Amino acid sequence: ETPSGKAPPKEKPQRRTVRLTHPDRIYWPDEGVTKEGLADYYTEVWRHIAPHIVGRPLALLRAPSGIDGQKFFQKHAWKGVNPNIRLVQDPEEKDGEPLIAIDDFDGLMGLVQSAVLEIHPWGSTLDDWERPDRIIMDLDPGEGVAWPAVLAAAQETRERLEATGLAAFVKTSGGKGLHVVAPLEPSADWPQVKAFCKALADAMASDSPDAYVSTISKAKRRGKILIDYLRNQRGMTAVAPYSTRARPGAAVSMPLAWEELGPEIGPAYFTVENTPTRLAALKADPWADFTASARRLRKDKP
Numbered sequence: 001e002t003p004s005g006k007a008p009p010k011e012k013p014q015r016r017t018v019r020l021t022h023p024d025r026i027y028w029p030d031e032g033v034t035k036e037g038l039a040d041y042y043t044e045v046w047r048h049i050a051p052h053i054v055g056r057p058l059a060l061l062r063a064p065s066g067i068d069g070q071k072f073f074q075k076h077a078w079k080g081v082n083p084n085i086r087l088v089q090d091p092e093e094k095d096g097e098p099l100i101a102i103d104d105f106d107g108l109m110g111l112v113q114s115a116v117l118e119i120h121p122w123g124s125t126l127d128d129w130e131r132p133d134r135i136i137m138d139l140d141p142g143e144g145v146a147w148p149a150v151l152a153a154a155q156e157t158r159e160r161l162e163a164t165g166l167a168a169f170v171k172t173s174g175g176k177g178l179h180v181v182a183p184l185e186p187s188a189d190w191p192q193v194k195a196f197c198k199a200l201a202d203a204m205a206s207d208s209p210d211a212y213v214s215t216i217s218k219a220k221r222r223g224k225i226l227i228d229y230l231r232n233q234r235g236m237t238a239v240a241p242y243s244t245r246a247r248p249g250a251a252v253s254m255p256l257a258w259e260e261l262g263p264e265i266g267p268a269y270f271t272v273e274n275t276p277t278r279l280a281a282l283k284a285d286p287w288a289d290f291t292a293s294a295r296r297l298r299k300d301k302p
């Protein structure tokens with residue numbers, strides 16, 4: 001079940017009802033990926049991405065002229081917002097500007113129509129704003145960090161999460177790093193989850209001070225990996241699994257099986273172009289058990 005109580009979609013949507021204006025507009029010039037190409041990509045991945053983007057507040061990176069033009073990171077609705085995009089009111093900000101959500105495939109196509117090139121959901125759902133249903137540990141390699149060190153950081157993050165009884169999943173960011181994601185049964189609130197994640201990052205940094213840092217102010221340190229736990233706060237976001245990135249290469253954030261982690265698959269290895277082939281070749285979705293693996297945060301500290 002998805003957080004909103006609907007069964008996740010099993011099939012590829014058969015047809016598109018949302019009209020795309022300027023379908024030939026080029027969003028990724030080097031790869032020649034157009035608006036229509038983006039719609040085709042999201043049609044292909046819909047059943048995989050749906051549980052991560054439906055029914056939760058979304059921040060969106062829009063780039064109406066493509067990745068080389070102006071980009072807008074938007075947490076609020078804009079003028080003339082597509083009718084398939086739903087406006088939601090943050091219960092903590094009754095007078096604030098509405099936030100953005102989608103309910104279904106047409107909503108996702110509404111995002112494509114609105115030139116959304118990156119989708120960044122909250123870690124909690126509209127059904128339970130205050131209790132996150134996932135932890136996202138964002139591993140950010142500094143200058144000069146070799147890829148095997150990022151892989152080791154992901155494995156260590158996984159072990160530390162599993163040691164507290166949580167399950168851990170991994171995805172490429174589509175940029176420079178990896179994201180380790182732990183599904184939660186919504187129970188602990190944002191401050192509790194943030195404290196847990198900070199303690200995990202701090203423990204990694206104090207046990208391996210040459211390899212890791214856990215504070216942003218030290219993030220630029222050459223040769224070290226920032227264990228960025230700050231995605232795990234109310235109102236903060238991280239890029240969704242299967243979201244495209246508005247960066248050269250048309251890379252996407254790709255869920256992986258832990259066994260796939262290795263030197264061959266870099267952080268931007270999977271793209272709009274090669275993802276359909278990957279999905280067709282996969283025997284099983286590496287994150288198939290994501291929702292069923294959700295556990296309560298049992299401890300204050302990892």
Ligand code: ATP
Binds near residue numbers: 140175176236
């Ligand atoms: P990388 O692997 O390159 O680090 P990433 O997606 O993890 O890719 P970060 O810079 O580590 O990128 O994380 C930035 C996160 O902060 C984004 O995932 C996004 O949800 C959020 N964010 C906040 N403000 C912005 C903004 N102006 N533009 C883009 N992302 C933003």
Ligand code: MN
Binds near residue numbers: 140173177178228
């Ligand atoms: Mn990152």
Ligand code: MN
Binds near residue numbers: 138140228
């Ligand atoms: Mn980061």
